[in-house]
Structures are given as C-alpha cells and as structure tokens.
Amino acid sequence: MAFIANHRQRRDVFFQRVSGDEQSETAPLPTAVAHAASLRLTISAARLIKMDSTQIAVIVGGLAAIAFVIWYFFGKRSRTTAAVTTAGVQEINITVKGGYSPDVIVVREGLPVCLNFYRDETDSCSEQVVFGDFGIARDLPPFKTTSIEFTPHTPGEFTFTCGMNMLRGKLIVERRD
Numbered sequence: 001m002a003f004i005a006n007h008r009q010r011r012d013v014f015f016q017r018v019s020g021d022e023q024s025e026t027a028p029l030p031t032a033v034a035h036a037a038s039l040r041l042t043i044s045a046a047r048l049i050k051m052d053s054t055q056i057a058v059i060v061g062g063l064a065a066i067a068f069v070i071w072y073f074f075g076k077r078s079r080t081t082a083a084v085t086t087a088g089v090q091e092i093n094i095t096v097k098g099g100y101s102p103d104v105i106v107v108r109e110g111l112p113v114c115l116n117f118y119r120d121e122t123d124s125c126s127e128q129v130v131f132g133d134f135g136i137a138r139d140l141p142p143f144k145t146t147s148i149e150f151t152p153h154t155p156g157e158f159t160f161t162c163g164m165n166m167l168r169g170k171l172i173v174e175r176r177d
C-alpha cells in the first residue's frame with residue numbers, strides 16, 4: 001500500500017512537471033484529467049442525445065410534411081354532384097378559402113352548369129378562377145358570390161385553378177345516358 005501511494009505521488013509529481021504551468025496548481029493532474037475527461041464525456045453524451053432528438057424532430061417533421069403533401073395533392077377530395085334546378089341548370093355552390101370546397105364537381109354533359117363561387121377570403125391567391133378547357137378566367141371579388149355559367153359538351157375531367165395555377169379543383173363531366 002505504501003508503495004502504491006508513493007508511486008501515485010511520484011506519478012502526480014511527474015505529470016505536474018511534464019505539463020508545466022498549464023495545469024492548475026491545486027488539483028493534482030490525474031484528477032484534473034479525470035474531471036476533464038468525464039466532463040467531456042458528459043458533454044458529448046448530452047450532445048449526442050440532443051442531436052438524436054433534433055434528428056428525430058427533423059425526421060418527424062419531414063414525415064409530417066410528406067403526409068401533408070400526399071393528403072393535399074392525392075387525398076380524398078370532396079366529390080359533389082351538381083343539383084339540377086327546375087330550369088334544367090346544374091347548379092352548385094363552391095366556397096373559395098385556401099382552396100375550393102367542394103373541389104370535385106360532377107356534372108352531366110349537355111346541360112348548362114352554374115357554378116356559384118363564394119370567395120370567403122381576401123388572399124390574393126384565389127382572386128381569379130380559371131377553367132382553361134372552357135376558355136374561362138373570372139375574377140372573384142372577396143366575400144361575394146360570382147356565378148360562372150357554361151355548358152359542357154364533352155365528357156371528361158377538367159381542372160380548374162386559381163390564376164397562379166396553385167389552387168385546384170376538378171370538374172367531371174359525365175356522359176348523359
């Protein structure tokens with residue numbers, strides 16, 4: 001025991017001599033090194049855990065973003081069939097607010113269609129609605145109903161969009177039996 005203690009003391013003296021004046025004079029070097037090492041270990045462990053939680057957050061955020069994109073572009077749309085009025089007009093009310101609701105409208109070919117767009121916002125994105133296939137582009141004043149009337153003569157699916165081609169809806173024209 002005396003030998004070990006003596007040895008340790010000599011070693012401490014040796015380290016102190018080797019490391020010179022960088023080390024604190026109060027703490028023997030091995031203790032300081034041990035402290036520094038354990039501190040470094042704690043910091044790196046903390047950093048590792050922090051990085052992991054950041055990575056998890058990034059992954060979760062990424063997955064959420066992907067899910068949102070899938071839902072936004074491919075999700076089940078609200079499909080609505082236009083009601084036919086006594087005058088034989090296929091009429092439907094569409095709310096415009098960050099999108100079109102409903103955004104899938106089913107009509108029959110050969111009958112006049114009346115689409116009542118109520119723009120429930122001032123967001124400039126939706127200030128115009130475009131039915132490219134029908135050559136229609138119409139301004140939608142905010143908080144007002146704008147009716148667009150035309151008669152589809154060809155069955156098929158026709159996209160309608162905002163003026164910037166961002167908001168989208170679909171007009172499905174079904175064959176008349």
Ligand SMILES: [Cu+2]
Nearest residue numbers: 125162164166
């Ligand atoms: Cu837009």
